[in-house]
Amino acid sequence: MLFSLEGRVALVTGAGRGMGLGVAQALAGQGAALVVNDIDAGRAREAADELASRGHRAVGLACDVTDRAAIERMLLAAREALGPVDILVNNAGLPAGWQADNVRFVQSKPENWQRYVELNLYGVMQMTQAVLPGMIERGHGRVVIVSSESWRMGTDMGLAAYAASKAGAIGFMRQLAAETGRQGVTVNAVSLGTMNNWEGAEALAARINPVPRAGSPADIGAACVYLASDEASWVTGQILPLNGGSLMA
Template sequence: MSQQMFGLQGQTALVTGAGRGMGVGIARTLGRLGARVAVNDLFTERAADTVNTLRAEGIDAFPAAADITDYDQVAAMVARVNAATAGIDILVSNAGVPAEGMGYKKFLASTPADWQRFVNLNMFGLMNICHATVPGMQERGYGRVVAITSESWRAGLPMGIAAYAASKAGAVGFIRHLAAETGRSGITVNALSLGTMNNWDSDALAKKTCFVPRAGSPEDVGAGVAYFASPEAAWVTGQVLPLNGGALTA
């Protein structure tokens, strides 16, 4: 019998920021498709809670807490995951909101410290985890890297998220260049660009702005990641897939 499409049996996935929200949905989807899932979060307790939830659903998951803005912590975490598995096949860089929250603030009222926390997480965090993980993928000749970004990089909004949007735009530029550097090693690198999600009181906004009149869910994000992570997406790299219910179409 042939393997099911999008099956991830025998693979190991590392999902950052998987202690809550969209990250839980990503970890759950990859686990249901057969992957063993390393659950990263800044907070050990949140990672453990997600692992317990997934294990109760029959998913093979284990905690991998670390601060992805700290390169030494990232390198140590990746070493632990590699030691416990045959190596990381799928990396999903999902962590995107600092521990202090978004802190909506118009740019001219913000400070360099406000900007730095977004750049540290969404740029350097992504670069840290890729730098520590991709060499192992190159050695094995296979890998899938999926970055979670935001439609805020494509559309200007008066919400006070300029630094966040800039950091997400930087992530898009980075994944395209990493894709160019790694494609001949059997590695694909792509991004999902999220629109209005249901991790805040967003249904009213989504009904006004989305062709599909609802906010996006963790399940929607998990499905998008599953495609990019799959063997079937072997000829897709350096791409950004908008996941926005039709709110932006250009």
């Protein structure tokens, strides 16, 4: 079967709901055992229980991905339940506009920039470094970073700090891919356009996208399945745009 993930253990961060849950469902559908991470323990358990009810092996584990000690405890529990992690999807992150509303950079507050960097960049780096030694030792690993088209496309939407953190994660991805390719570990990113997780997204996407709809959790899940599979073993250091054609470059 193409894109089979049988025998693999996948960890998806921020997977208790929304886009991350869609990724977890897609990976499980191809045979992977799932570690469902979320900062909210209840969401993580509910998502894992939903996967288990469909016959998949899954465990829900809460963890703040910026807390290295908590990450190590989570990975220990994951190994005991399912085995070592073969596939890491770094989905957890602080969304654009996590404050009441987006503001132009000149009006923004430095204390709010830091949280974007801590979660969208350092969280990705912390999670990746924690699983990387095991992947290298086994000679196989897949790391996927969920990013945003805001890192390469300017908009007048008050996204400066958010976009900076996402651009940082892309730079990290490319450097890590160069370091680990000869050791059997690939590192790639999916870069998201307008997704259907906020009010008004469908109307905006219908107006600007050649494919006139917003992206869905299933769209991200399919891309992550490919990048996690053996069929993508020659793909590393790459960015897969998922944007309905809104940006073609």
